[in-house]
Amino acid sequence: MNSLTDQQLAARLALDIPDGAYVNLGIGKPTYVSSYVPSDREVLYHSENGIIGVGPTPAEGEEDPEMIDASKRLITVAPGAAFFEHADSFAIMRGGHIDIAVLGAYQVAENGDLANWATLDEKFPPAVGGAMDLVVGVPKIFVMMKHVNKDGSPKLLKRCTYPLTGLAVVNRVYTDLAVLDVTPEGFRLVELTDGNSLDDVQAVTEARILPPV
Amino acid sequence: MNSLTDQQLAARLALDIPDGAYVNLGIGKPTYVSSYVPSDREVLYHSENGIIGVGPTPAEGEEDPEMIDASKRLITVAPGAAFFEHADSFAIMRGGHIDIAVLGAYQVAENGDLANWATLDEKFPPAVGGAMDLVVGVPKIFVMMKHVNKDGSPKLLKRCTYPLTGLAVVNRVYTDLAVLDVTPEGFRLVELTDGNSLDDVQAVTEARILPPV
Amino acid sequence: MDKRVATLAEAVRNIPDGASVMIGGFGNSGVPFGLVDALIDHGAKNLTIISNNAGAGDFGLGRLLKEGQVSKFVCSYPRSRGSVWFEKAYAAGEIALEIVPQGTLAERIRAAGAGLGGFLTPTGFGTRLAEGKETRVIDGKGYVFEAPLSADFALIRGEKGDRWGNLSYHGTARNFNPIMASAARHTIAEVRQLSEAPLDPESVVSPGIFVKSIVEYGVRP
């Protein structure tokens, strides 16, 4: 099967970020998305640590160690930015003000349940961060992830087996193999990565994938 | 009996505002107090509409119509001032950060209950403002009022008859006739206006007044 | 991203009859007088108004009440000197009143903007304003449960603004404006000065994400 690279996946997802949107990019790979949003669209990025208007990585010599995003990457400030404290930042997340959040995931279930903060491995201390606040507050939750785990086991499931981040919160899943909507009937195919068939993708997916309407 | 004027009463109360205090002065006559605080004491005044550091009335020609206090009087800004929005202003009041609030009252009961927002007259619409927030949040509540009503009826009662502002919240009452503490045993005399006797004051007070310890 | 609209009239034209509308200000400070006048001209009726005071005199909220456009008022202190139009409507039974302690009003508005389901406040415990409400005693202190308060529209006033809707304020004119901005489905801001350049991100008090439309109105009351 054909598989998008992480950068290709970010570029595909970026096409679905509309002009004028307020977007939160989760830590790690979701932060790649902003580089691929078409330049004629003005999008403002919120980061949980107290900024709307995250700009690109600073040029060398221009770094400010106290200007970071939620991934702790050094950032600059985009035109139209604002700073605020943490209670206000999470009021913005919880209160429904952000349009889209892009998150990574361990597992997504066909009812939209999301598991992205803890596995069943108890060796490491648990760490939750801001994901639980995002999923209850942001109306559109896009998940960006590999379609299957490294061992080939499925990540798109009938029910999540890992501890949940939120219940019935995911709207759309972008994987290296396909794009799928979460609907009241379950996962529904939006598009396939070039060269893949629905049967191929279904074969590595535990949950049933409905064909496009 | 000897009765202090409102200005004399404000001057008496002002002696009990210590250096370094954060103080909220209720609308109306309590605002007189700040003029009488000894000038070697630095006191910062909070006003519920979003300022700590209320300064004196502006000079003529210097008025700013959007710079007002809770009584809607025009104000200036004292050194060390800060502005904030209403939720933050009431967080300051409710959260125990202000040291002293000075309020007017219709009635005070011997258990410290305060009635200062509504009478039993239903003709006018009720109006509560910020008094209920102050009394639950500020550790020292000073009441400044006439000892009796215009018709001679008492305002220092066994139990309030008007709707309550707060339960067991008043610490000290300054009237034109005397100063009284609210103690677990009831009202206790702190001092008499010059020339008055405890018997005289007791005669116009419904609640019992205990002598100073 | 450009939230600027050219006129006050355009800014308020989508407010329908029966809408709930938050209006910023305390006394005459921080009231969006330009937007209130536009709302009066627009003529929407049967409005629920959420504002700390009920106006004074024949202008602003006073005039909105005089014109009979308000069917319900949610407020902490409707009895300022000169609130004659509110008092008339109230005495005539033409207007419903929900009286809320001022800090509870502010916190309910903030809770709506912050996506919370309610909170426990000590304010009003044991008083008439807590009658019929859920209460709880924690560590010997009484609390009242209060629900969030949102609105269809908020009319607010800032000092400076930019095309992204970012706002700064002036002195005590800040008051209810920032929290109302966060709690309405459609927030309309009047600013004394619209800046071509973006505001300094450190000086922004209301991030533009809360603001849907912004219009300049240079008059200071």
Place this chain on the structure above:
Amino acid sequence: MDKRVATLAEAVRNIPDGASVMIGGFGNSGVPFGLVDALIDHGAKNLTIISNNAGAGDFGLGRLLKEGQVSKFVCSYPRSRGSVWFEKAYAAGEIALEIVPQGTLAERIRAAGAGLGGFLTPTGFGTRLAEGKETRVIDGKGYVFEAPLSADFALIRGEKGDRWGNLSYHGTARNFNPIMASAARHTIAEVRQLSEAPLDPESVVSPGIFVKSIVEYGVRP
């Protein structure tokens, strides 16, 4: 009114063993590194630390953990790259951990500073982090009841400060500092620059009423 103290050591000297201490910052931004170093030198033990992260490397919170001064951590994300000292102490069962979703952590701190008795948040409803907690469904949406979170001390970092304790911040170094300032019985602020003149009242983010002591520490991490 003069809240200035001359040295970092003097600022923290009254923190006793067993105290609960909020420490501002997110990652390395907005962490009061000067005060944390002073707390390590001061040597108070058996501390409960409330902070979003659990440090990284051998400095700041990492060093406080390495020195064995912390018996409990309340935090949203203790697993940043390099949080080795926390992981060691946790694996050895030497430290208690209370994990709180980040927005709930922030809101609990704010609630303590604001004198509220708790709040309902949708965050975490139906998840493991809501187990054993009171829940409620309102209009079909689930909420979890969360209690306020206060502390004996808060160590925070501002950009500029004045003798009244007023603070401004710098960029994303603001984060938890303003709410922690409000929620502790004794808040100690380190600022990059202590100003002789009062700060502009419009630029103050944390009013000095929240701050008990203020000390200059000019180093930017």
